Amino acid sequence: MVKLVAADMDGTLLNAKGEVSAETIKMINKFQSNGGIFAVSTGRDYQMSADPLEKAGIKCNFICASGAVLHGQDGEIKDEITFDRETCQMVEDFMTEADAYIEFFTSEGRMSTQKRENAENYFYREWMDTQVKGKILADYEKAEFYAHKILN
Numbered sequence: 118m119v120k121l122v123a124a125d126m127d128g129t130l131l132n133a134k135g136e137v138s139a140e141t142i143k144m145i146n147k148f149q150s151n152g153g154i155f156a157v158s159t160g161r162d163y164q165m166s167a168d169p170l171e172k173a174g175i176k177c178n179f180i181c182a183s184g185a186v187l188h189g190q191d192g193e194i195k196d197e198i199t200f201d202r203e204t205c206q207m208v209e210d211f212m213t214e215a216d217a218y219i220e221f222f223t224s225e226g227r228m229s230t231q232k233r234e235n236a237e238n239y240f241y242r243e244w245m246d247t248q249v250k251g252k253i254l255a256d257y258e259k260a261e262f263y264a265h266k267i268l269n
Contacts, residue, residue: 122148123158123180126166130157137173145175156180163188 124130132138137145145155156178159166163181170177178195179188187196200208205221212219220229 119148119153121154121156123156126157126159126161126169131169135169137169137175142173142175145177149177154178158184162186163192167192 130137130141149155154177155175157166157170158180160183161181163179163186166179166181176190178190179192180186181188185198186194189195209219218229
């Protein structure tokens with residue numbers, strides 16, 4: 118029997134309206150009522166991830182920020198992979214010199230050095246790349262690590 122199902126949000130769990138469909142809610146509820154553990158695995162931060170699931174009435178674990186933060190069903194951080202201040206400063210210096218923008222995910226939310234008008238264009242292009250080209254990025258070691266954390 119399958120013990121854990123982890124689903125991406127955009128283009129997988131969420132429909133074109135950014136909502137969890139009634140059919141998907143029904144399947145998740147059935148899976149959970151049979152003892153399965155359902156989790157969301159996303160590049161989004163927790164604040165951006167939790168709202169559609171709360172609206173759908175789904176309680177689950179969240180693997181957020183591309184695997185950097187694990188939240189339990191109550192929203193509390195269970196585990197996180199962080200960088201120290203010196204490493205963040207080194208990344209900022211490198212990216213600034215390369216004239217590239219930076220996006221940091223923090224416990225306070227996402228922070229970016231990108232100007233708003235450029236960010237809107239960037240996020241639209243990224244969404245189109247994901248939707249149109251169907252990119253699937255998988256880090257099996259990280260998935261196994263978090264599956265172990267959730268199940269144990």
